[in-house]
Amino acid sequence: MIWTDLSNLIAESNSFLICSHVSHDADNIGSQLSFYWYLKSLGKDVEIFNVDVVPRKFNFYTNIDQVSNTEPNRRFDVFVLLDSSNLSRSGWDKAATIADKIIDIDHHRDNNLFGTVSCVDTTAAATCQIVYRFFKENNIDFPEYVAEALYGGILADTGGFQFDNTSPEIFEIAADLSRRGVSTAKVYKKLYASNSIAGLTVRSIVWSTLKFYENNRVGIMVLEEGLLEKYGADRGDLEGMSDMAMTAEGVEVGIFAKPIGNEIRFSLRSVGTVDVGMIAASFSGGGGHKAASGCTSVDLSLEQAVDALLTLIRAELK
Template identity: 30%
Template structure:
């Protein structure tokens, strides 16, 4: 069984490193920190590798200070690299070459579009979050799930299920959440720290995005833009796009929401759907990926051009 193999390698490894996808979210961060907290509790040498620092709204998680963007490469003396919540090598948040290496790669994910690039691949597409898989691994290792670990896993589940409202939420999701709450976890506090802890500049930024959003002629697609000019106007450098794109789905007639995020090296696109459109299929056409109802991609083109291309492609899905 794959989980048994994963546990066997983790127990034999002296130096373990963990990484996740670029622009990390609550699932990638929560599952990674849960694994690190859990393995350190049994005295394993495990470290996080990331080119980016942790977003401020997740800084309450235990050991989050170690995601500071300083350790970017996998050391030559590594025994094992665990990649979490990342479907392909190109999106890994570290500098790594998978050829000519001495360490084992364990690829743990829940995306259908995963490339199976690891020596061991555990891809459970029925899991609502990678946090659920990490919970399973830690419990099978008989590691005590204390409130610190519970907080990390709950963050993973909470964010990837949209507070348990997305269609990926299952009976097992709620079962695990219940077990985490039984540890003494203050789940209301976790929710507040993630969702109700915004700076005034971010709220003003949301206002700019809302003011500029529009729908297509049939009103079933909502298009939103987050430009560098908007960020500059409110005085922030970065913003969690998940909060913004959910606004578009609140419009009664909308089936698909698009958020176009302008960056220095292209346009990052987030796609969400409510009921029936498979946005992952559209994302994959442009080298992206994700889930049926939530996907993303990146295009190196002006934002106006990306807008036209994607709007045309998504309207085909609504015919």
């Protein structure tokens, strides 16, 4: 990738607002924190604002307290939106107007190149992989805690080096980050093996909602509204649940539904036969990868929204 435009835009700007998509994951957190470190190291005026509250499990990251949920009440020179295929993925209605210029760094194949500068590589496994390349190819020496944030994003978006986006380059990056001092065991433990009792309890309830459709080729699980609050769990406690339905033999599409108010947020996963990115794109704010995507239905009941999704999926099941 050519980094000149990115470096020039950063050099000629002073204030930056970093943001990312709703429903946090380790890649959007890791890429935001590592880019935050970089801009601060240049002496820039930088803030991070995300619509969603950061789940507790990410609290071990250095500078996680810099991620604010309070809308900034000033303008910035540059809006930096990471790991998001379009502006509406931020879930924020001011995303398009908060700054005159936009930096877009992302790996989703439906990225619509919304940036003044767009650094998009749809073959990259993670946005953290692109940020790593930017640092590496520009001889930017980053501290161990930034290596840790980048490693977490790569670990998560490759499903722990198990998805088919796991390339030789990914292992080389992981090796480099490990040499820089990252405790890979610690990151695994923090992201995947630090369940709370409340979190596991909610998981067990979500598991009990699992139902199969279309001759057992589609599996759906539902997170009933208010369940997290009832048990004192948070969304981070459910990470990975979207993939679970798909681990059943014969299931080609896994759906995880989360009703919130008049909206239902869906996470869609596919073993590869059905393009769930395309299916998600026919809903508002929807999009993503062929094998992993998300979308939101508005003003539909759960049954109606699931019906609409199943109709689209049915047409793709061969």
